[in-house]
Amino acid sequence: MTEHLVTCSFCGHPFNPLNRAACPSCPLNKGCQLVCCPACGYETIDVNESLLARLATNLFNRQHKSEATAHQTDHQRNRDI
Numbered sequence: 001m002t003e004h005l006v007t008c009s010f011c012g013h014p015f016n017p018l019n020r021a022a023c024p025s026c027p028l029n030k031g032c033q034l035v036c037c038p039a040c041g042y043e044t045i046d047v048n049e050s051l052l053a054r055l056a057t058n059l060f061n062r063q064h065k066s067e068a069t070a071h072q073t074d075h076q077r078n079r080d081i
Helices: 051-080
Strands: 034-036 043-045
Touching: none
Parallel strands: none
Antiparallel strands: 034 043
């Protein structure tokens, strides 16, 4: 099985979100969908655990793809004229 690494958006440190080194000491760890960077302590949502984050990511990716396709089509039309 491949290891899924997350890159901290604050410090850029890559880490495995499944390690959850700080979670056992946290009183809110049950059902938590946050991951904590082991290098700087920055907390972010674990996209693999949060349904809302996955839906938002898929929506953003789908919208971005359709905009890129539209841009390519416009560029090709302008080139053909």
